[in-house]
Amino acid sequence: MADRKQLKLGAFMRPISIHTGAWRYPGAWPDANFNFGHIKRLAQTLERGKFDAFFMADHLAVLNMPVQALKRSHTVTSFEPFTLLSALAGATEHIGLVATASTTYDAPYHIARRFASLDHISGGRAGWNIVTTANPDSALNFNLDEHVDYATRYRRAREFYDVVTGLWDSFADDAFIRDVESGIYFDPEKMHVLDHKGEQLSVRGPLNIARPVQGWPVIVQAGASEPGRQLAAETAEVVFAASHTLADGKSFYADVKGRMEKLGRARDELKILPGAFVVVGDTLEEARATRERLDSLVHPDSGLASLSIALGTDATHFDLDAPLPDIPDTNASKTGRANTIALAKREGLTVRQLAQRLGGYSGLQFVGTPQTIADEMEQWLVEEGSDGFNIMFPYLPGGLDDFVDKVIPELQRRGIFRTEYEGKTLRENLGLKRPANRFFPG
Amino acid sequence: MADRKQLKLGAFMRPISIHTGAWRYPGAWPDANFNFGHIKRLAQTLERGKFDAFFMADHLAVLNMPVQALKRSHTVTSFEPFTLLSALAGATEHIGLVATASTTYDAPYHIARRFASLDHISGGRAGWNIVTTANPDSALNFNLDEHVDYATRYRRAREFYDVVTGLWDSFADDAFIRDVESGIYFDPEKMHVLDHKGEQLSVRGPLNIARPVQGWPVIVQAGASEPGRQLAAETAEVVFAASHTLADGKSFYADVKGRMEKLGRARDELKILPGAFVVVGDTLEEARATRERLDSLVHPDSGLASLSIALGTDATHFDLDAPLPDIPDTNASKTGRANTIALAKREGLTVRQLAQRLGGYSGLQFVGTPQTIADEMEQWLVEEGSDGFNIMFPYLPGGLDDFVDKVIPELQRRGIFRTEYEGKTLRENLGLKRPANRFFPG
Structure with a gap:
């Protein structure tokens, strides 16, 4: 059993659920969007269930929908994900913290610093979900009259990734000596000035923070388009797929892992996790x-x-x-x-x-008993439709409690999900290697 | 005693202390820059001492100093303040969390969202230290070849403040109805679209987050220059002054409070807290x-x-x-x-x-016994040199422990410092009113 391939499980979290009816479900917390106590409780339940990561999507504008729908939506407003995940770092011990941040509407120096900080603070549990921000309304909140075009956004994302990872490598892992006797705090030979000047970005560096615990926080992406798949194959370590059927999943899986091989990356250096909406019952x-x-x-x-x-x-x-x-x-x-x-x-x-x-x-949804849900998940895993899932709970906290109390034990019984965290960092739990420092490879 | 004017005390925190020799002091934690456990312990000690706020300054570049000095400095690298304070929100209950964020190198939509999020997550304990970022090296990390000039920075800061506070007012305090029966989550009549188009900023809004617990997070500034004083008199609720002597302090205090009166603001709507380096001994x-x-x-x-x-x-x-x-x-x-x-x-x-x-x-420093330090602080308070202090500890954790265990009780004995927090929010503890919503004044 111990040798079986293991599912990796993220939790695709919104404070109330992604389902727009969820806030009206009996026992739901309609105020969870602004109630940190509730979200802390959800994160701690996920940790009890040995989930790999707590994942937060993001929007840089109030969603554009007709007012008749808008006024009924609990998804209009919520915490900024990075703030929330930083607060959860102080209230959890094991679970990975994956926040979304935009390469189109933010600066690489800020992104590199924040995720490096979160990685230090959480003891190596940070992940960065790289998005180019598709919602055109976002531009209007960031000093622009119109949205940045698709091709420019993707080129910037690729360059942004190079800058952020370069900034994370500003200091060698052993740069900080802190020798009280001699008074030398760090070895300046082990500090690298990036001096990046590219098509869209100009960033001198160095970053004013030590190299992250994980070397780099885990790189996450969700793009399903042609340039999105290519960017993922080149750079991502986790991909949140949107496959609706097992056939779709297998096709996407084969495509992205095939692209990786062509680039010289090993297939297991990237975990593909489709979003899955899971409703658990004692009977079908x-x-x-x-x-x-x-x-x-x-x-x-x-x-x-x-x-x-x-x-x-x-x-x-x-x-x-x-x-x-x-x-x-x-x-x-x-x-x-x-x-x-x-x-x-x-x-x-x-x-x-x-x-x-x-x-x-x-x-994609799995609606059934713990057994039928585990059957479907196992089939996806065995047939290479995915390496796991990014679970969406139908309502909270009940839908999450059911998953952790009923589905997780069934997955563990089958030997396809951990009973204890394998390591201390998100990388260790996902089975991802710690990247070498590109400037100090020793 | 209860009617005496009360000192307000912030803690000007760096993980190791502002003093560059502190990391070599016996008992210091030289690795505190990247050790969240240590900083959590410091925040909890401050809370035991009933401090108003934990304050973090910031730099957007590695400080420019000769390498012979740089390699000996523990101030070169540390956590990004906002990430750290968000994590501390999950580990504290009472203390205010004041993070520095730049109006020159960030976007108002991001700043408004993050501080609103921190305010919700912490139950109303957020403060924003507005800086224009004086270090010219920062520009090189943010896509620029040279630093933004002083006048442009200050005009942008003023406009940025208007946009951020306007975004915080995007929703009326009672906009979120969450009526499960009718399915109405919020009242769209109580959402305001800012539509700001100014000299340097163009931001449509609305912000995708409910109005902060405090209405607005507390507005903090540190500018001592002519435009800095004027900006403070117009907008600030806490000013971190740099007065080196009581005479300087009285002059600064009279000037800023006088400017406020001319603008129609009450003098107690702003608290002036000079930075003070405090070394406690049992004898002088x-x-x-x-x-x-x-x-x-x-x-x-x-x-x-x-x-x-x-x-x-x-x-x-x-x-x-x-x-x-x-x-x-x-x-x-x-x-x-x-x-x-x-x-x-x-x-x-x-x-x-x-x-x-x-x-x-x-x-400014107070070096002495708990009695002489309390004498000096009381004199500043009574003679209107300040409304309190932003305390700098000479080394950590020892210098902080001494302050909380020896100086705080002496201030409390004199009736010039709280023995319990007055309220739940930073505003309530500082004695600042909750601002009205400019778009929904009812």
Whole structure:
């Protein structure tokens, strides 16, 4: 059993859940967005469940949605992720802390310092989820009139990564001597001035902080596009995939790991973790009923906004209790429309049910008993659909408690998930090596 | 006794102390720059001593000093303050958390979000020390070839303040209804879009976070220059002054409070806290010996670098064991040179001793017994030299323990310092009112 490949589990956390109906679920904490005590309790439960990492996504603007949907959304406002994860560093001991930070709307010196600081403070538990920030409204909050174009954003992200990792290597691991007798605090020969001057960035350095505990905080990405996959294969150590089916997952997995091999990286230097929405019941019927109850808490106004976006057509005048009518072609994403129409047909959903599903959460889901959920996870692991998952809990704290109390023990029983943390750092737990210092390779 | 004016006490913290010899002092923690456990212990001791706030200064570059001094300095590298204070929020309950953040090298949307987050997470204990970043090397780390000029920096700081406080007011205090029954999470009529377009900043808003617990985190500044004083009188609620003598302190106090009155602000809406280096002994002789021992741990190479800067002339060839020679006029700061020459004459210091004093710490100091220190502090308070102090500890943890165990009880006995925190928030403890929301004044 001990030799079996191990699942890696992140927790894709929002204070109330990603599901927009979750704040109305019985026992939920509707005020968790601004209640640190609640979130601390969630982090400590995740740690009890031996999760690898607490992951926070981010938005640099209030989400752009019709006011009828906006006013019903608990996802509009919350803590800035880096602040929250730093506070959690002081309240946890083992779990990795992965914060999202944008390469388009921040400066590499700030990002390098903050993540290095978090890594020192947490004893080597920091991870940086690199995003280029897709939401065009963000630009308006950062001194621009329009969004930075896609290609420029990706080129900047690649350069930004080089600068940040270069800054982390400003000091050799053994630069700080602190010899009280001679009065020498550090060896200046072991300090490197980066002097980066590139296409978009000019950063002298050195960083004013010792090399992080992990060498570099763990590099995380979520891009599924062509340049996103390439950036991941070149630089990422964890990828949050958005595969909706096992077939999608296997294709994505083979593609990204194949790109790594071409670049000379070993396949296990990157862990692929698709987001998975997990609803646990003691029976299959109970789990499905929970999912339906949760979806029923999504107001049709919220659901119709999501449905309109997915279909690329205004769905607000559709008959809520009829099947989905025929949808004309538009220039919106064809994949999104096709997936949505297929979902409605496959499950025989009315417009209301479809809208509520989309308004809640419509990606990869495991809805079942601890056994069926573990079966599905094991299949993904064994068939190389993923190296684990980034779990989304349907409602909090109950959905998380159920996962930790019921699913985790089943995964442990099968020998595919740890019973104790393997190491002290996030890298050690994920089985990732500590990178060498590029300026002081000795 | 209860009616006496109360001292407000901040702690000007560096992990090892501001004094450059402190890391070599017996019992010091030379690795505290990167040891969160040590700093947590310091914060908890400050809380035991009922300090108002834990304050962290900041630098956006490795300090520019000759390598002979640099290699001996423990101040070169440390945690990024905001990360550290966020982590301390999870490990403390009462003390205010004041982090420095630059208006020249950061974006108002980021600053507003982070400080609002810290305020929510800490239950209303955040403060923002607004700086324009004087160190010209910082520019080179932030995509610029040269430093932003003084006037532009100050105009940007004023505009930045308006934007950040405007963003904090994005939501009315009662915007978040969270009515589970109707499914309305917040009232969109109580969300304000800032739409700021000014000389240097363009920020649409709204901020994606609820209004901070304190309305606004406490606004802190340190500027002593003419535009710095004016900015403080207009906007600050705490000022960290650099007065070296009681006479200086009274003059600064009268000036800033006078400016406030002209602007229609009440004098007690701003607390003036000069930095004060405090060395406690059971006798005056013991305190002085501690101070001398500490200075003796400053290597002459470090001290001569500081002395050269203060005199505006190269001091490295002076005879270390002779009195200070005559110094020709230069175009360096005349005040700095005059103060330094006066200090050497007043205390009869050799070049070595003078260099070690300057290399260690040469601002306002109280060196004595708990009684003489309390006498001096009380005199400053009563004669309107200050509203309290931002205390610098000579070495850690010992210098802090002595202050909390010996000086605090003496101040409490005199009725000029709290025995319990007055409130839950930093504002309540400082006696500052919660600002009204400019867009939702009801």
